[in-house]
Amino acid sequence: MxxxxxxxxxxxxxxxxxxxxxxxxxxxxxxxxxxxxxxxxxxxxxxxxxxxxxxxxxxxxxxxxxxxxxxxxxxxxxxxxxxxxxxxxxxxxxxxxxxxxxxxxxxxxxxxxxxxxxxxxxxxxxxxxxxxxxxxxxxxxxxxxxxxxxxxxxxxxxxxxxxxxxxxxxxxxxxxxxxxxxxxxxxxxxxxxxxxxxxxxxxxxxxxxxxxxxxxxxxxxxxxxxxxxxxxxxxxxxxxxxxxxxxxxxxxxxxxxxxxxxxxxxxxxxxxxxxxxxxxxxxxxxxxxxxxxSKSVDELKKEQDAAAEKRAEKIAEAEEEARKQKELDGINQKIKEFCVANKGKTDKLKPLVEAAKKLGYTNPMKADNVEDAKKILALVA
Known part of the structure; x- marks a missing residue:
């Protein structure tokens, strides 16, 4: 095209x-x-x-x-x-x-x-x-x-x-x-x-x-x-x-x-x-x-107002996704810092690894949604 x-x-x-x-x-x-x-x-x-x-x-x-x-x-x-x-x-x-x-x-x-x-x-x-x-x-x-x-x-x-x-x-x-x-x-x-x-x-x-x-x-x-x-x-x-x-x-x-x-x-x-x-x-x-x-001013205004509403909805959706991603990145960063600080301490890291596996992750620092990341973070002590 x-x-x-x-x-x-x-x-x-x-x-x-x-x-x-x-x-x-x-x-x-x-x-x-x-x-x-x-x-x-x-x-x-x-x-x-x-x-x-x-x-x-x-x-x-x-x-x-x-x-x-x-x-x-x-x-x-x-x-x-x-x-x-x-x-x-x-x-x-x-x-x-x-x-x-x-x-x-x-x-x-x-x-x-x-x-x-x-x-x-x-x-x-x-x-x-x-x-x-x-x-x-x-x-x-x-x-x-x-x-x-x-x-x-x-x-x-x-x-x-x-x-x-x-x-x-x-x-x-x-x-x-x-x-x-x-x-x-x-x-x-x-x-x-x-x-x-x-x-x-x-x-x-x-x-x-x-x-x-x-x-x-x-x-x-x-x-x-x-x-x-x-x-x-x-x-x-x-x-x-x-x-x-x-x-x-x-x-x-x-x-x-x-x-x-x-x-x-x-x-x-x-x-x-x-x-x-x-x-x-x-x-x-x-x-x-x-x-x-070919269109009247009133027709154009009506169309543009409707388009602006749709655009506002898309902006709101993008903002929500960005907020979730920012929150997720922050939680995963805390988990990463805990893992790095406790490297080699099996008793500290094992609960996180097991929880991650139950949720379908091979790495406790790689959760891809906030809810799962929060469950792993809850085990950080």
Whole structure:
């Protein structure tokens, strides 16, 4: 048979990879929090405040965790956990501990990459104990290999979340940057990320939507009451005065002065800065693309909701099997430790061997189900 099938547009906006970058303090965390709560409720999202980010401190009711490091145990007092530890917990316990979780917000992506870098150094030193390094620049042979490894482990963890039906939204900051046009070679100024373009492009290529939040200012020139000489004439000195300001989000900029992006052809180029407008922009773009198929949006949503339920059931079954295997491995390990510690002591080992034989095993350390392993372990004294 031949492989491949036609893609079906997913109707849920949070089933896509979304990015929102913008000026510091413009309200990125607040608008994303509001959007998530309107779409999936208070338990349907988690904000991960990565590294030195603490934007959640000023937002009442936000559902968040601090992730100051790549790996660390949960600290209830500070509500902190390692990013890797949180992802692993969601993947292992999605159906029991996180049944409503639909999306994770990374605030901010550049800080997530930063906390991944010490982990890359640790990984390098574990794999190359004879050539330890202290800098990400020297890790895994240098020449940006360490930085690329940091991006790799970050993306791998995000895709582990996606494997259990949890998608991601990234938040980041911006700055004005001079860039070279690849066609003409001319330089131009754009509003883009404040992180390295290498790191940014690695995640930008994975996003379905990238909005850029900025302040649209109307500036008029007014007289200052002062003059200056230009030739023989006195000329009024003017100054720019802001007459109005409004926040906006750009998804598509024909002048390419704003580094935004959308994989959906019918996305509105620009919206006002509000959660309702953001939801509408994403939803309208998705529905416009879905309408190009033979099925209605309602039909697609019904089918996808049913498919999501079946997927959740499979995830729950896989989790249960994994838990049983983990418990079995733990019991067999205890039996093994007892056998190793009592090697040569027939009176200690004989009861285990006899019990294993009755259960159909030639080795008391090789039980293949929890119930049998527990019966053998009960003889350990």
């Amino acid at each position: 031949g492989y491949g099938k036609k893609n079906t547009i997913k109707i849920d906006p949070l089933a896509y990879n979304i990015g929102l970058i913008g000026e510091s303090g413009i309200g990125k965390t607040t608008i994303v929090k509001e959007m998530c709560e309107k779409l999936v409720g208070e338990d349907g999202y988690r904000f991960l405040e990565c590294g030195k980010e603490d934007g959640a401190d000023g937002i009442n009711g936000i559902n968040y965790l601090n992730c100051p490091e790549w790996s660390m145990d949960y600290d209830e007092e500070t509500n902190s956990i390692g990013f890797e530890d949180f992802v692993d917990d969601v993947v292992e316990n999605k159906s029991t501990e996180y049944p409503d979780l639909k999306t994770v917000v990374i605030d901010t992506y550049d800080q997530l990459v930063e906390i991944a870098k010490p982990e890359v150094i640790r990984m390098h030193n574990a794999e190359n104990p004879e050539k330890p390094v202290k800098s990400i620049k020297a890790a895994f042979g240098g020449y940006m290999a360490g930085e690329d490894k940091a991006t790799e482990i970050v993306l791998n963890k995000l895709w582990e979340l996606k494997s259990v039906g949890v998608h991601f939204i990234i938040i980041g900051h911006v700055k004005q940057r001079t860039q070279d046009d690849v066609t003409t070679g001319q330089t131009y100024t754009s509003l883009t990320t404040n992180m390295s373009m290498r790191d940014f492009n690695a995640i930008k290529t994975k996003l379905h939507f990238l909005g850029v939040a900025s302040i649209d200012r109307e500036i008029v020139q007014e007289k200052t009451g002062k003059t200056k000489k230009e030739g023989k004439k006195d000329v009024d000195i003017m100054k720019g005065v802001i007459t109005s300001e409004s926040r906006k989000i750009t998804f598509r900029d024909d002048s390419y002065s704003i580094d935004s992006k959308s994989r959906f052809a019918d996305i509105v180029p620009e919206i006002e800065f509000s959660s309702d407008a953001l939801i509408k922009a994403l939803t309208d773009a998705i529905r416009a693309e879905a309408s190009k198929g």
